[in-house]
Amino acid sequence: MKRSFISIFMSAMAVTAFGWGQKGHDVTAYIAENHLTPVTRAAVDSILEGKSMVYWANWLDNASHTKPYAFTKTWHYKNVDEGERYEEAQANPAGDAVTAIKAQIETLSTPDTPIEESRLAMKILVHVVGDLHQPLHMGHATDLGGNRVKVKYFGRDNNLHSVWDSSIPESAHKWGYTEWQQQIDRAPVEVQAEIVSGTVDDWAKETIGICNNVYKYFSERDNISYNEVADWTPTVEKQFLTGGLRLAHVLNLIFDPDYRSSTPSPIVK
Secondary structure, three states: OHHHHHHHHHHHHHHOOOOOOHHHHHHHHHHHHOOOOHHHHHHHHHHOOOOOHHHHOOHHHHHOOOHHHHHHHHHHOOOOOOOOOHHHOOOOOOOOHHHHHHHHHHHHHOOOOOHHHHHHHHHHHHHHHHHHOOHHHHOOHHHOOOOOOEEEEOOEEEEHHHHHHHHHHHHHOOOOHHHHHHHHOOOOHHHHHHHHOOOHHHHHHHHHHHHHHHHHHHOOOOEEOHHHHHHHHHHHHHHHHHHHHHHHHHHHHHHOHHHHHOOOOOOOO
16 A cells, blocks of 8 residues: 555656646646637637647646657756856757747648647647746756755745746635636736737747746745745746737637738747
């Protein structure tokens, strides 16, 4: 019995090494669903066989641990070390979050892509756009994106990456993903347009800037508690909303010609 418990616990720890926690990915996907055009929604529904993006939002965290999809393990993050320019960061030959997003966009934008390839690309894209907006997924390679930065969370041993994956979001609000969307998805149209502007690389650089602030702030604190949760809840809310709006933007650009014609600036260069 003890051995079984330990195995389950270690498996859970391995899963939480990836991405926002389950809630974060669900919120991001649900916000995106609420901003799809009718044309895009029909295309997404067809590719996903009627299942929602929320249904698949966390799939890749588990799949990356399996042999058929082990090639995606490095696609959840992009490391840029302290003092290193984004453009000069050493590329991971196995790929990263930015290259993964660009590759899925290309796959989904190609008209004759087989449906199974499109379905896989969709599931990957839904997840990794969320990951791109978790600050520690743009963290330092030297500390494995904060996994080696030991902290205490309300007095208990933890690491900075795990705290950002799930602990702070879950402490911020005890909401379901629909409630998160209802409460934070209220940006005016002009603000939404500003959020989705730029390229995938611009979005990554933006998250890196937030990540640098996270490192600086938490390096000066021995224990993360109520004050720290309060200080960073607005950032969690902003990143959930930003990720959802950008995911919808990407999909609308891919599948809706009218939307694409009204948005001439490319998101991939």
